[in-house]
Amino acid sequence: MGRGTVLHNPLIRKLDHGAHLTETERGRLARITARTRQVGPRQDIVREGDAPDVVRLVLDGMACRYKSLSNGGRSIVALLLPGDFCDLHVAVLGEMDHAIATFTPCTVAEIPRATIDELTGRHPNIARALWWATLVDEGVLREWLINMSTRRAEQRTAHLFCELLVRLRAVGLADEDGYDLSLTQQELADVLALSTVHMNRTLQSLREHDLIVLRDRRLTIPNVARLSAYAEFKPGYLRLAS
Amino acid sequence: MGRGTVLHNPLIRKLDHGAHLTETERGRLARITARTRQVGPRQDIVREGDAPDVVRLVLDGMACRYKSLSNGGRSIVALLLPGDFCDLHVAVLGEMDHAIATFTPCTVAEIPRATIDELTGRHPNIARALWWATLVDEGVLREWLINMSTRRAEQRTAHLFCELLVRLRAVGLADEDGYDLSLTQQELADVLALSTVHMNRTLQSLREHDLIVLRDRRLTIPNVARLSAYAEFKPGYLRLAS
DNA sequence: CGCTGTATTGACCTCCTTCAAATGCGGTGG
DNA sequence: CCACCGCATTTGAAGGAGGTCAATACAGCG
Numbered sequence: 001m002g003r004g005t006v007l008h009n010p011l012i013r014k015l016d017h018g019a020h021l022t023e024t025e026r027g028r029l030a031r032i033t034a035r036t037r038q039v040g041p042r043q044d045i046v047r048e049g050d051a052p053d054v055v056r057l058v059l060d061g062m063a064c065r066y067k068s069l070s071n072g073g074r075s076i077v078a079l080l081l082p083g084d085f086c087d088l089h090v091a092v093l094g095e096m097d098h099a100i101a102t103f104t105p106c107t108v109a110e111i112p113r114a115t116i117d118e119l120t121g122r123h124p125n126i127a128r129a130l131w132w133a134t135l136v137d138e139g140v141l142r143e144w145l146i147n148m149s150t151r152r153a154e155q156r157t158a159h160l161f162c163e164l165l166v167r168l169r170a171v172g173l174a175d176e177d178g179y180d181l182s183l184t185q186q187e188l189a190d191v192l193a194l195s196t197v198h199m200n201r202t203l204q205s206l207r208e209h210d211l212i213v214l215r216d217r218r219l220t221i222p223n224v225a226r227l228s229a230y231a232e233f234k235p236g237y238l239r240l241a242s
Numbered sequence: 243m244g245r246g247t248v249l250h251n252p253l254i255r256k257l258d259h260g261a262h263l264t265e266t267e268r269g270r271l272a273r274i275t276a277r278t279r280q281v282g283p284r285q286d287i288v289r290e291g292d293a294p295d296v297v298r299l300v301l302d303g304m305a306c307r308y309k310s311l312s313n314g315g316r317s318i319v320a321l322l323l324p325g326d327f328c329d330l331h332v333a334v335l336g337e338m339d340h341a342i343a344t345f346t347p348c349t350v351a352e353i354p355r356a357t358i359d360e361l362t363g364r365h366p367n368i369a370r371a372l373w374w375a376t377l378v379d380e381g382v383l384r385e386w387l388i389n390m391s392t393r394r395a396e397q398r399t400a401h402l403f404c405e406l407l408v409r410l411r412a413v414g415l416a417d418e419d420g421y422d423l424s425l426t427q428q429e430l431a432d433v434l435a436l437s438t439v440h441m442n443r444t445l446q447s448l449r450e451h452d453l454i455v456l457r458d459r460r461l462t463i464p465n466v467a468r469l470s471a472y473a474e475f476k477p478g479y480l481r482l483a484s
Numbered sequence: 485c486g487c488t489g490t491a492t493t494g495a496c497c498t499c500c501t502t503c504a505a506a507t508g509c510g511g512t513g514g
Numbered sequence: 515c516c517a518c519c520g521c522a523t524t525t526g527a528a529g530g531a532g533g534t535c536a537a538t539a540c541a542g543c544g
Contacts, residue, residue: 491538491540
């Protein structure tokens with residue numbers, strides 16, 4: 001199993017950024033994503049309270065982690081891209097305290113819990129790599145908390161767009177200055193905790209300042225440095241230094 | 243090393259809520275908190291960019307995890323209570339992408355990184371317990387994100403007070419209906435991402451509705467059920483079911 | 485062609501921030 | 515004992531960011 005083969009695998013691509021895996025370990029890890037499932041757009045992958053016996057991993061598409069609110073809405077606490085685990089923590093905590101839903105059609109790997117247990121038990125280095133991945137997620141979560149609590153709508157939105165550019169590039173799904181973003185304004189508003197109306201006005205404002213172009217589900221960033229500066233985006237927390 | 247001895251240790255108390263440790267493992271873990279350091283109030287324990295060779299754990303007092311903002315302020319992303327690790331993730335990620343500061347005087351255990359490595363390497367069950375702890379922290383972080391992005395000042399504040407009641411009781415630092423809260427209104431405002439002025443008015447409002455009594459650094463909750471209902475607080479995410 | 489979901493716009497209102505000033509209060513020195 | 519200082523708390527007033535409600539435009543699609 002050569003390096004070339006494994007590089008298609010978004011999990012390996014992601015882990016390569018921070019964990020130090022041997023070729024054998026890379027191969028071993030790549031193989032666990034063999035069993036996959038297709039999930040249509042805007043569907044739940046896991047629900048709150050579930051205690052699945054598989055650990056799921058996004059291989060393709062975009063999904064989100066969310067918690068339902070009493071007012072009928074939902075609060076989105078993470079975006080999941082290829083290479084991200086949906087519910088690795090279930091292996092330890094036992095049951096989901098939140099749900100996962102797709103935005104776009106997704107390919108999801110389903111890894112039996114036993115495989116995870118066996119793999120992490122036998123290969124401390126792999127266990128460490130997975131731990132690394134969850135810690136990076138935690139760092140992203142902290143940054144989202146900061147984004148929500150300190151930045152106003154326009155910078156907040158800009159910050160998200162910057163983060164997605166870096167994260168998508170890390171798995172080969174974005175080019176220099178843009179990427180596909182198949183979210184409706186309403187969904188974007190959900191992610192950024194804004195009303196749809198204000199989301200719309202915010203996007204208009206960013207467009208007027210030539211900070212973004214968003215058309216036909218494609219986001220283009222004319223000047224990445226300028227948008228980053230505007231959002232005060234510092235990518236260190238993503239641990240994806242390229 | 244009997245159960246009684248170990249129960250003073252807030253780390254063990256906390257882990258007992260979710261991890262399943264043998265008596266031997268409990269003893270082993272209790273012993274790593276032997277070397278301690280006192281830190282005065284309102285001081286940094288670790289700074290951003292540090293790559294300490296010890297892992298720190300709060301044994302007594304209250305501290306916070308924060309990131310400095312470009313405007314000179316800071317954004318607080320977590321409150322650390324006895325039993326909480328300051329920087330367990332440094333053992334994996336290598337360097338701090340945020341800082342830790344005390345609010346009150348704190349007793350902090352300093353555990354050599356090597357000890358952690360050795361302990362988790364030799365005792366998979368302890369490794370799992372520590373992983374459990376970091377996942378609980380992540381759950382708290384998600385709830386904070388929701389708290390910030392969906393609740394208005396009063397419910398947000400109420401939610402924090404409910405969370406602290408449960409967390410402090412889990413380590414024996416709160417009684418049925420209240421606990422010591424030695425934060426100034428300015429610091430509380432920092433935690434809740436509000437201005438001091440609005441923090442003050444929010445507290446007044448909660449007081450007027452008889453939801454809280456906050457006097458002389460002591461918070462009393464006359465009717466816990468009512469405050470919980472008001473904040474829509476559901477303690478499941480803390481994994482501290484008593 | 486009408487139907488349905490998304491994007492856009494306008495008007496109004498609330499929550500919260502900001503600025504500024506006043507009040508209280510525990511020290512500390514006279 | 516009193517004057518004074520520094521700090522936390524409190525109050526007032528004005529303005530801005532964003533929410534809510536409602537209407538309109540603008541798709542794609544059967």
